[in-house]
Amino acid sequence: QVQLVESGGGVVQPGTSLRLSCAASGFTFSRYGMHWVRQAPGKGLEWVAVISYDGSIKYYADSVKGRFTISRDNSKNRLYLQVNSLRAEDTAIYYCAKDYNFGYYFDNWGQGTLVTVSS
């Protein structure tokens, strides 16, 4: 069965950086688009970024463009999100999610990793 396990979250100060990771298993990782979706405490879902199966296409939400970078290592079945210049409003649970293909819906989700930005 599909498993997505995020890691790398924590409590950080504004302006600092983190690298989130998502370990994928149970499917052929290199064939699917992958996303990061976040959820601020008590709020709704916000799509953050997507990467195509081979890493050649990447899209970002305007709120993170220029600060966040999505990447993947298909040899390791891993998805990453480099988050720089963190702000208080970036505080959220960050979910890794598998696309049905690329540019579709999220058919599997990880359990999330919490990023808290606080001074």
Next chain:
Amino acid sequence: EIVMTQSPAALSVSPGERATLSCRASQSINSNLAWYQQKPGQAPRLLIYGASTRATGIPARFSGSGSGTEFTLTISSLQSEDFAVYYCQQYENWPCTFGQGTTLEMK
């Protein structure tokens, strides 16, 4: 950006009754709509895609309908495990966008 608006924000229904949740898109998204269920402390779970197709393992009491700009999620006979937050999501255009959610509460 396509704006997704869900209504109502909260819905109070008794177990065994029917619940109807609505989702409206700011422009046509054809049938490129998904519904997710999220319980407290859990990740979202895909319920419906293509506006009306149930995802694997989703009970038949969940049904989706609509196309264009108006969509509905219906839960025909509410079970205790169905009380949760429900989100719609469009994947017609980038960026994909979610509605703000409907909280389904037990009456």
